[in-house]
Amino acid sequence: MGEKILMKGNEAIGEAAIRAGCRHFFGYPITPQNELPEYMARRLPEVGGVMVQAESEIAAINMVYGAAGAGARVMTSSSSPGISLKQEGLSYIAAAELPCVIVNMVRGGPGLGGIQPAQSDYWQATKGGGHGDYRMLVLAPASLQEMVDLVRDAFALADKYRNPVMILGDGMLGQMMEPVMFKDEEVRELPAKEWATTGTRNHPGRNVINSLYLQPDRLEAHNEHLQRKYAQMAANEVRYESVNVEDADLVVAAFGSTARIVRSAMEAARQEGLRVGLIRPITLWPFPEEAFQQAAKTAKAFLSVEMSAGQMVEDVRLAVNGQKPVYFYGRTGGMIPTPEAVLEKFKKILGGEA
Amino acid sequence: MAKVFARPKALADVVTHYCPGCTHGIIHRLVAEAIDELDILDRTIGVAPVGCAVLAYDYFECDMQEAAHGRAPAVCTGIKRVLPDAIVFSYQGDGDLASIGAAEIVHAAARGENITVIFVNNGIYGMTGGQMAPTTLIGHKTTTSPYGRDAAVQGYPLRIAEMLATLEGPAYIERVSVHTPQHVNRAKRAIKRAFANQVEGKGFSIVEVLSTCPTNWGMTPVEALQRVADEMIPYYPLGVFKDIDAEGEDK
Numbered sequence: 001m002g003e004k005i006l007m008k009g010n011e012a013i014g015e016a017a018i019r020a021g022c023r024h025f026f027g028y029p030i031t032p033q034n035e036l037p038e039y040m041a042r043r044l045p046e047v048g049g050v051m052v053q054a055e056s057e058i059a060a061i062n063m064v065y066g067a068a069g070a071g072a073r074v075m076t077s078s079s080s081p082g083i084s085l086k087q088e089g090l091s092y093i094a095a096a097e098l099p100c101v102i103v104n105m106v107r108g109g110p111g112l113g114g115i116q117p118a119q120s121d122y123w124q125a126t127k128g129g130g131h132g133d134y135r136m137l138v139l140a141p142a143s144l145q146e147m148v149d150l151v152r153d154a155f156a157l158a159d160k161y162r163n164p165v166m167i168l169g170d171g172m173l174g175q176m177m178e179p180v181m182f183k184d185e186e187v188r189e190l191p192a193k194e195w196a197t198t199g200t201r202n203h204p205g206r207n208v209i210n211s212l213y214l215q216p217d218r219l220e221a222h223n224e225h226l227q228r229k230y231a232q233m234a235a236n237e238v239r240y241e242s243v244n245v246e247d248a249d250l251v252v253a254a255f256g257s258t259a260r261i262v263r264s265a266m267e268a269a270r271q272e273g274l275r276v277g278l279i280r281p282i283t284l285w286p287f288p289e290e291a292f293q294q295a296a297k298t299a300k301a302f303l304s305v306e307m308s309a310g311q312m313v314e315d316v317r318l319a320v321n322g323q324k325p326v327y328f329y330g331r332t333g334g335m336i337p338t339p340e341a342v343l344e345k346f347k348k349i350l351g352g353e354a
Numbered sequence: 355m356a357k358v359f360a361r362p363k364a365l366a367d368v369v370t371h372y373c374p375g376c377t378h379g380i381i382h383r384l385v386a387e388a389i390d391e392l393d394i395l396d397r398t399i400g401v402a403p404v405g406c407a408v409l410a411y412d413y414f415e416c417d418m419q420e421a422a423h424g425r426a427p428a429v430c431t432g433i434k435r436v437l438p439d440a441i442v443f444s445y446q447g448d449g450d451l452a453s454i455g456a457a458e459i460v461h462a463a464a465r466g467e468n469i470t471v472i473f474v475n476n477g478i479y480g481m482t483g484g485q486m487a488p489t490t491l492i493g494h495k496t497t498t499s500p501y502g503r504d505a506a507v508q509g510y511p512l513r514i515a516e517m518l519a520t521l522e523g524p525a526y527i528e529r530v531s532v533h534t535p536q537h538v539n540r541a542k543r544a545i546k547r548a549f550a551n552q553v554e555g556k557g558f559s560i561v562e563v564l565s566t567c568p569t570n571w572g573m574t575p576v577e578a579l580q581r582v583a584d585e586m587i588p589y590y591p592l593g594v595f596k597d598i599d600a601e602g603e604d605k
């Protein structure tokens with residue numbers, strides 16, 4: 001405890017998961033997240049757990065369904081194309097209210113795309129991805145330390161709400177090395193899950209994990225129950241970081257790796273006397289709408305910087321609700337915005353040329 | 355007077371939604387009897403498919419999970435890896451297991467997951483109204499092979515038991531039928547064996563049960579049973595395709 005270790009992002013997630021009590025991991029190889037299943041294959045047997053390399057991401061997410069239904073803390077990870085294959089399973093998992101943690105180390109898309117970092121799975125993560133009305137908590141770390149802390153929280157949140165939680169990283173966060181500290185005690189006792197299918201000898205009555213409701217009124221009642229739960233998440237779980245927003249003329253929205261770049265650009269701008277601030281959503285869903293609504297009272301303009309063709313910018317626009325102009329700057333395909341280009345964009349907006 | 359025929363404890367006391375004369379009901383009963391006789395009900399976790407047996411979670415008195423279409427073997431894998439002392443089984447139709455879930459069943463078998471699979475082969479998609487299944491026989495008319503399955507157009511039906519028998523992983527593979535009382539008895543022994551193997555930690559066991567769908571075959575229940583003997587068994591021969599206990603003996 002208490003000591004800093006230099007780790008690669010993907011491996012740090014694995015270690016954080018193990019310390020959070022995760023003993024089951026189901027994965028399938030895809031770049032740029034391979035170090036995570038590899039780490040789990042190495043480490044889990046040492047702590048009495050198991051990593052199963054599934055035949056596909058579809059099988060992996062359904063193994064997660066079974067394992068979560070059996071009461072375990074369980075994780076799977078992938079990158080964009082593989083996460084697409086998991087969408088069916090995620091919809092079932094959300095519907096059956098199974099706690100689990102899914103990691104997406106996003107790479108450039110669409111299609112097979114590339115293997116370099118991107119944030120173009122924002123919509124897929126925050127707006128559903130699979131079929132039906134469901135929500136996942138989506139956590140977006142910007143550093144390895146934050147990633148480690150969020151993995152810990154992700155398991156707790158998944159159990160608290162009986163809901164899937166996604167860690168949305170990107171190839172950069174997965175591959176970079178930074179010192180991390182595992183601050184919390186290792187989880188040894190898992191919370192009781194009296195609903196889990198562990199055999200009727202272990203609980204009163206009979207437990208069923210299911211998402212089928214053939215009668216429309218019962219399905220609607222189930223949906224209303226889910227919606228009440230999502231409303232609670234939205235009310236209680238919003239997280240964001242806000243820097244220099246109070247006096248900012250331009251408030252920039254950015255998450256994950258991109259927020260680090262925007263931060264450098266913001267510091268450079270401040271040196272030149274430009275009043276730029278940053279709101280960094282840590283939960284992408286629920287989105288920190290209020291932070292933007294507040295900022296809209298004082299800021300002159302907003303800018304969303306993303307490694308996508310413009311996805312989170314839609315949520316910024318919804319929050320700002322036409323009160324101030326909302327601009328966008330993004331790179332795609334694994335191209336990373338440079339602080340210089342971002343600074344340039346600030347200047348254009350503040351100079352009225354954007 | 356001694357009761358000679360009672361509802362197995364593992365079978366819920368409810369009216370099922372199966373069509374009259376459908377052999378899904380017999381197969382449910384055999385599964386429940388095997389669970390009773392091995393006295394494993396309170397540590398059994400069943401996985402229901404998508405297909406006519408989707409509501410199986412209401413029919414067995416053990417804990418149950420309802421899987422997405424074809425994914426039951428992966429769901430079973432997840433459960434069994436978490437609860438190695440539990441008895442985990444899937445109950446799947448041929449569309450579920452042999453078509454959309456072909457990868458899941460092959461790899462669960464190849465991994466030798468210590469689970470029990472009950473594979474109900476009725477050569478048709480029952481639940482969705484009688485479309486062609488991967489197991490539909492050549493010449494058989496279904497709503498999506500209205501001129502009869504033609505190998506040149508729709509390819510050939512899959513023999514799952516034979517295919518899985520080529521793998522190292524499985525411990526036990528048998529194909530049975532339930533179209534006569536004698537066959538029901540044989541099926542009962544096979545299903546019980548497939549559960550007993552799991553109790554003994556022997557590994558992946560699958561019983562393929564030839565079943566009827568009078569509704570979508572357009573036959574009376576009796577005609578449907580006859581069709582199993584006349585048309586299905588010639589293409590899907592009954593018997594043991596793999597048995598690690600018999601290995602080393604003359605086969």
Ligand SMILES: Cc1ncc(C[n+]2csc(CCOP(=O)(O)OP(=O)(O)O)c2C)c(N)n1
Binds near residue numbers: 449
């Ligand atoms: C992903 C997906 N695709 C298609 C369906 C529709 N569907 C429901 S049951 C079924 C086929 C079931 O046939 P089978 O497995 O042979 O079982 P049976 O009904 O004959 O017992 C299909 C295609 C579905 N529920 N999910």
Ligand code: SF4
Binds near residue numbers: 406476481
């Ligand atoms: S549709 Fe066919 S398989 Fe389904 S319950 Fe009816 S007879 Fe049985």
